[in-house]
Every structure is written in structure tokens, then in C-alpha cells.
Amino acid sequence: MSNEIAVIGVGMHPWGKWGKNFVEYGVKAARDAIKDAGIDWKDVGFVSGAATMRCGYPGYVAGATFAQALGWQGAEVNTSYAACASGSQALAAARAKILSGETEVALVIGADTTPKGFLAPQGGERPDDPDWVRFRLGITNPTYFALYARRRMEIYGDTQDDFALVKVKNAEHGFTNPYARYKKKFTAEDVAASAMVADPLRLMDVCATSDGGAALIVCSEAYAKKIGKADAVKVSAISTVTPTYASSVIEMPEMATDSGAVVEAQSFRAALPMKAYEEAGVGPEDVSLAEVYDLSTALELDWMEDLRLCERGAAAAMLRAGDTKLGGRLPINTSGGLACFGEAVPAQALSQVCELTWQLRGQAGDRQVENAKVGITANQGLFGHGSSVILTK
Amino acid sequence: MTEQAKPQVPALEGWFTMDSDKPHLLGSQCTSCGTYYFPQQKNFCKNPSCDGEEFNEVPLSRTGKLWSFTNASYKPPAPFIADDPFVPYTIAAVELDKEKMVVLGQAVTGVDVSDLKAGMEMELVLETLFEDDESEKLTWKWKPVSV
Numbered sequence: 190m191s192n193e194i195a196v197i198g199v200g201m202h203p204w205g206k207w208g209k210n211f212v213e214y215g216v217k218a219a220r221d222a223i224k225d226a227g228i229d230w231k232d233v234g235f236v237s238g239a240a241t242m243r244c245g246y247p248g249y250v251a252g253a254t255f256a257q258a259l260g261w262q263g264a265e266v267n268t269s270y271a272a273c274a275s276g277s278q279a280l281a282a283a284r285a286k287i288l289s290g291e292t293e294v295a296l297v298i299g300a301d302t303t304p305k306g307f308l309a310p311q312g313g314e315r316p317d318d319p320d321w322v323r324f325r326l327g328i329t330n331p332t333y334f335a336l337y338a339r340r341r342m343e344i345y346g347d348t349q350d351d352f353a354l355v356k357v358k359n360a361e362h363g364f365t366n367p368y369a370r371y372k373k374k375f376t377a378e379d380v381a382a383s384a385m386v387a388d389p390l391r392l393m394d395v396c397a398t399s400d401g402g403a404a405l406i407v408c409s410e411a412y413a414k415k416i417g418k419a420d421a422v423k424v425s426a427i428s429t430v431t432p433t434y435a436s437s438v439i440e441m442p443e444m445a446t447d448s449g450a451v452v453e454a455q456s457f458r459a460a461l462p463m464k465a466y467e468e469a470g471v472g473p474e475d476v477s478l479a480e481v482y483d484l485s486t487a488l489e490l491d492w493m494e495d496l497r498l499c500e501r502g503a504a505a506a507m508l509r510a511g512d513t514k515l516g517g518r519l520p521i522n523t524s525g526g527l528a529c530f531g532e533a534v535p536a537q538a539l540s541q542v543c544e545l546t547w548q549l550r551g552q553a554g555d556r557q558v559e560n561a562k563v564g565i566t567a568n569q570g571l572f573g574h575g576s577s578v579i580l581t582k
Numbered sequence: 583m584t585e586q587a588k589p590q591v592p593a594l595e596g597w598f599t600m601d602s603d604k605p606h607l608l609g610s611q612c613t614s615c616g617t618y619y620f621p622q623q624k625n626f627c628k629n630p631s632c633d634g635e636e637f638n639e640v641p642l643s644r645t646g647k648l649w650s651f652t653n654a655s656y657k658p659p660a661p662f663i664a665d666d667p668f669v670p671y672t673i674a675a676v677e678l679d680k681e682k683m684v685v686l687g688q689a690v691t692g693v694d695v696s697d698l699k700a701g702m703e704m705e706l707v708l709e710t711l712f713e714d715d716e717s718e719k720l721t722w723k724w725k726p727v728s729v
Contacts, residue, residue, distance in 0.1 A: 309659035316594055322621075325593065325661045326711065326721060327654055327671060328686055335652035336675050336686075343650065343700035385655045387673075388695045434630050435617070439649075439675055439684050448618035449682035452629055 192468065194287050195413035195421040196580065198226025198406030199543040202300065204370040204399040204530045211244045212258050214402030214536075215251075215300030219259055222296070226406040227416065231262045233406070234292035237283040238268045239275035239299030239535035248301075251535065255298050265292070273482065274429065274568045275299060276403070276538030277576030281427045283407050293412040299535030300402030320442040331395055331485075333441045335387035338487030342389060345502040347490065349389050351509065353380035355486035356393055356528055358514045363525015365555040368540070370399050371529045394486040399531030403539035405546075422549045424542075426468035426579040432457030440573040458495040458569075462577045465565065466497075469579040473497040476519065477561040478548055480541035482568045482575075483526040492567045493521060496577070515556060523548060523556045538576060541566040545580045593711040593719035597621060599641065600720070605708045606641030607685065607722060613638060618681040642685075644706040645727065646676040649684045651698045663712040674724040676704045690725040703727040 200221025202214035223230050236259075238251030247254040252266035265286075269278035276299045283295035315321040341347040357377055363369035375393060383392040413421045435447035437454030447454070466472055473496060481492035490504035498519055499507050507513055513521040524530070524544040527537065545564035547553045562582045569575040592600060599606045610622035614634030617627065620642060627634035657668040672689035689698070690709055704724045711721040 310661070312660070314661075319621075321661060322594065323686070324658060325663075326686075327658050327662050327688055328673065329654065329656075329658045332652055332654065332673055332686075336650040336673075339652055340650040340700070385653075387652045387654060389652075434628060435682075439686060444687075445620040445685040446683045447628070450680065451615050451617045452631070454682065 192288060193410060193423040193425055194284050194407050195410055195418065195423055196405055196407055196542065196546050197413055197416070197418050197421050198222040198224070198228070199546045200225055200404045201368045201540060201543055202402035203368045204401035204533060207400050209302065209400070211241055211300045211302040211400070211402070212247065212254055214302075214400060215255050215298050215404065216258050218300065218402040218404035219255060219296055219298050222404040222406045228294065228406065230259055233264050233294050233296045235283060235286045235295040236264050236266045237279040237295055237297045238266065239279040239539065240268050240270040241301045241535045242270070243304060244302055251299070255296070271429070271574065271576070272570040273532065273534055274538055274570035274574065274576035275535045276542075277427060277566075277568060277578055278429055280405065280407070280424065280539070280542065280578065281429060284424060284427060287407065287409050294406065294408040296404060296406055297539060298402070298404040299539050301533040301535050302400045303398040303533065319444065323442050323444055326444070328444070329387070330441060331387035331390060333439065334395065334485040334488055335390045336439065337491060338389050338485060341487055341490060345505065347487070347505045350377065351490070351505040352389065352394050352486040353377045354508055355483065355489050356380050358508070359483065359522050359526045359528035362515055362523050362556060363529025366525050366529065369525045369529040370397070370531050390485055390487070396484050396527035397531035399533045401530065401533030401536045401540070403536040403543050405539060405542055422546045423581050424578065425471070425581045426465040426577070428461050428465035428468065428577040429574065430457065430461055430464050431574045433460065436573050438573065441571060457573050458491070458575065461575050462496045462565065462567065465577040465579050469581065471563055471579065471581065475563045476565050478520045478523055478545070478558045478564050480522055480524060480526070480544050480564065480566045483522055483528055484532070484569070486528070489521060489526070496565060496567055515558065520558050523553065523558060538566065538568045538578070541568070542578060542580065549580055549582045588713060589717045590720050591717045593721045598708070598722045600708070602708060604644060605706055605722060606644050607706065609640050609642045609681065610637040611640045612636070618642065618683060620683065620685060643678045643680050646678040646685070646704055648698060648700055648702040648704050649675040649677045650700060651675065651689070651695060653695050672698070674698070674704060676724050688721070688723045690723045693726060697726065
């Protein structure tokens with residue numbers, strides 16, 4: 190229990206392509222979170238920002254940038270970067286600060302403005318950079334996700350119809366979410382009619398890049414009690430474990446995996462939630478809902494298995510049975526997931542925590558999962574690391 | 583266009599042998615623990631139980647089993663150098679038996695996703711990645727042994 194912190198405020202800026210400065214999205218999300226917490230901005234002792242690499246220097250020092258934008262008030266700052274797992278690392282920094290007693294209340298925040306089209310590497314001739322090499326050889330980001338998807342088809346017998354069903358489900362979930370970018374009930378026919386990007390993944394199997402922002406106010410349990418929020422949702426675990434050599438999954442931006450010739454090959458994705466479950470003192474059987482990294486439709490199925498929400502290879506059967514949609518046994522991506530949001534890299538791990546918080550409070554409206562008590566997230570960074578956060582009521 | 587033969591050079595220097603018949607990827611092997619690396623690791627071994635700092639350059643197995651596959655239906659961004667108009671290509675991830683590692687690469691021209699099946703035996707060949715005024719830049723590609 191002593192390792193828990195409370196989430197007393199959450200806020201988001203709607204995802205989209207608004208073309209504004211990322212700071213604007215972050216400030217809106219932060220102000221909503223502060224209001225939701227019922228505290229004053231000047232009560233925040235620590236600002237933990239998730240960095241963006243696409244918005245120049247203010248993005249590299251996101252913690253300070255947001256502290257300044259909200260009005261300098263002397264808070265300490267920190268900035269974290271871990272690609273799509275950035276928000277979880279920013280949350281971990283805030284938790285450490287709170288549990289060590291250095292601060293009582295922290296703002297955790299991430300926002301991004303994304304360019305159009307494919308994400309591309311830096312320019313120049315740079316054959317020492319694996320990211321440059323793989324683009325030169327024609328290996329793009331969708332390549333990796335398509336390889337995982339095809340592997341599921343070859344090994345477990347999943348089909349492109351299964352992947353389309355993930356999109357249809359998530360589109361239905363996000364339909365009423367005021368923060369989602371895409372609010373349309375896409376059909377399996379819509380997915381099948383969309384252009385092939387990297388076989389078997391079509392355009393509608395792969396998520397877009399978006400502008401967006403998300404923020405949390407987290408605090409010590411003592412502080413939550415003091416302001417009359419003793420029953421606030423708790424962060425019970427944050428896992429950011431790295432792989433254990435030899436990492437067996439071909440990961441962006443590498444051209445090859447580690448060699449398993451002398452040390453047994455392992456998958457980090459399976460290790461990641463184990464640490465989270467252990468830390469939270471709960472198991473997969475306790476999970477009420479999960480927000481997972483559906484960068485592609487097929488990847489949602491991989492994550493369900495990695496989080497041990499079902500046996501290896503059984504995720505598609507669970508999906509087909511309707512278990513993972515709202516009203517089912519174990520709803521996945523009730524927010525609509527990246528399918529409805531698109532990637533806003535520094536904000537997405539935090540937006541998952543926002544969704545779980547609303548769900549555990551019973552404030553998710555049309556998306557509400559009945560009697561939700563335990564929620565888990567999964568995210569993936571670059572070079573094979575990731576994050577998983579567990580929230581409990 | 584005349585069929586003048588331009589010199590053939592590797593698109594990436596030192597990543598593979600230029601043997602047109604039986605090319606090999608050039609990896610490295612730690613002299614302490616024996617683990618393999620591709621691309622070559624030259625300074626520090628990444629095995630957490632090994633403090634090795636010496637490596638031998640080794641040719642990697644030139645055949646393996648198909649782990650998974652996909653294609654590129656859209657033109658990738660630079661530094662990829664595309665034909666105009668862009669021609670989609672197939673991509674293979676092949677697991678090398680001895681080295682127990684999966685290596686990515688394009689599949690040879692003419693091989694389609696529908697020709698492939700996980701577990702198929704694949705072999706390494708060299709093919710043109712792109713050409714400029716001076717030379718033809720070769721890279722490794724994967725080819726089903728049965729083709």
C-alpha cells in the first residue's frame with residue numbers, strides 16, 4: 190500500500206489535427222486536471238513533463254515549458270522521453286518524488302503537434318544510425334507491425350477479418366468519446382476497402398498521428414485524505430522494465446534481433462506486465478479493463494496475450510466472442526484506443542491513465558464498464574522497451 | 583537506354599560479401615561468449631553476463647527459415663531511393679538457425695506475399711537497391727530456396 194499514489198485530477202485536450210502549438214493543448218489539459226482535482230495551480234510542487242521531439246527546444250524541456258505556460262510559481266520540473274512510453278516515465282518520476290516525500294502534489298503532462306505523413310528519420314548520410322539504415326533499405330514503421338500481424342496469421346490462424354474487427358470494436362467504443370479524433374462507426378467493409386499499407390495491414394488497421402494533450406494531478410495518499418479525496422483512484426504499479434538479453438522480437442528500428450545462440454531468447458513484452466502485477470499485488474484475473482497500445486489492430490491482440498488476459502494465441506477467439514467490447518467480460522480500449530485517437534506520442538500513455546481513472550470513478554458515461562475496479566495499460570517505446578501502469582479503486 | 587554495365591558496389595559498406603553466387607551477411611562474434619551480432623558489434627558485448635571487448639568478423643548463415651513477411655505498398659520516405667513510378671516490394675524476416683537471430687531484408691524482385699509461408703527455407707542473394715550515375719548499389723535480399 191505504501192507505494193501507491195492517488196490520481197486526483199485528469200484532463201485532456203481533444204485529439205485531432207488542429208495545427209496549433211503543442212503548449213496550448215497541454216495547458217488546456219493541465220487546467221482541466223487542476224480543476225478536476227479541486228486544487229490551486231500554486232499547490233503543485235513538481236511538474237513532470239513528457240517530451241516531444243518534433244516541436245523544437247520547448248518540447249525537449251517540456252516540464253519547464255508547461256510550468257512557464259501555466260505561470261511560474263516555483264515548482265520543480267522534470268522532463269522524460271521514452272517515445273510512446275514517455276508519459277509513463279513522467280508518471281514514474283512524479284511517483285518517486287511523491288513517495289520520497291519531496292513533494293505532495295505533482296502535475297504529469299504531455300502534448301504534441303505532429304507533422305503530416307510518414308514519420309521519417311533525420312537527413313544526411315548516416316550509415317551508423319540503424320534508423321537511417323532501415324529506411325535506406327526500405328523498412329518503414331508499418332513493416333514491423335505488419336510482420337507481427339502476419340506472424341499471428343501464420344502461427345495462430347488469425348485473419349484479416351479479425352484485425353478489422355478490432356477496428357470496428359474500437360471505433361464503436363470511441364464513438365461517444367469527446368476527446369477522440371475519429372468519431373465514426375467504421376465497418377468491416379470500410380476496413381477492407383481501405384488501401385493496403387503493409388500486407389496484411391490496411392490503412393485502417395494502422396493508427397494515424399495526431400495532435401493532442403493529456404494531464405494528471407497525482408499526490409500522496411496523505412494529501413488526498415487531507416483534501417477529502419481519500420477514495421481517489423490509486424496508481425498501484427508502474428512498470429518500465431527493459432528486455433532481458435537476448436531480446437527475441439524484431440524491434441523498430443533494428444535490422445536483426447539479438448542472437449539467442451548462447452543465451453536463451455526472451456520477449457520483453459511478457460516481462461513488462463509481470464512486474465506491474467507483482468507491484469500492484471493483483472493478477473490478470475483481477476483486471477476489469479485494459480487500455481493497450483493498438484498501433485495496429487493486430488497488435489491489440491498481441492498485448493492481450495502479453496498482459497496474460499488470455500492464453501497465447503487465444504486473443505482473436507476472445508475478440509470474436511465479444512468479450513473485449515463494452516458490455517463484454519473484459520473490455521479492451523474503451524476509450525477507442527489509438528484507432529480513434531491516433532498517436533500523440535508524449536500524451537498517449539497519460540491519456541490511457543485518464544480513461545482508466547474515469548472508468549474506475551464511474552464517470553465514463555456511455556463507455557462505462559460496470560463495477561470497474563482494476564485497470565491496466567500497455568505501451569511500447571523504441572528499441573524494445575515499454576511501460577505498463579495499473580490503477581486500482 | 584543502353585545496357586552499359588555500371589560498377590556494382592555495396593549499398594552499405596562492410597555489411598555483406600560481394601560474392602554474386604553465394605553472398606553472406608557479415609556479422610561479428612564475441613571471442614569471449616560466442617554470441618553473434620548483425621550489424622557487427624565491434625566494441626562491447628551486449629550480453630549482460632559477458633565483459634567481452636574483442637570480436638571476430640564472421641560470415642552469417644546464408645539460409646534460414648521464414649519467420650514472417652510483409653510488403654511495402656507505399657513509397658518509403660528518404661533516405662530510401664525509389665524508382666519512379668514506385669514499385670511495391672516484398673519484405674522477409676528470416677530466422678538463421680545457427681545464429682538464432684531474425685534478419686530483415688527485402689525479398690527478391692518477383693516474389694509476392696502470396697508466394698510465401700512461414701517456415702519456408704530462404705536464402706540470401708544480392709540485388710540492386712538503386713543506382714546513380716556512377717554505380718549500381720547492391721543489397722542483400724531473401725529468396726525462397728524453392729524458387
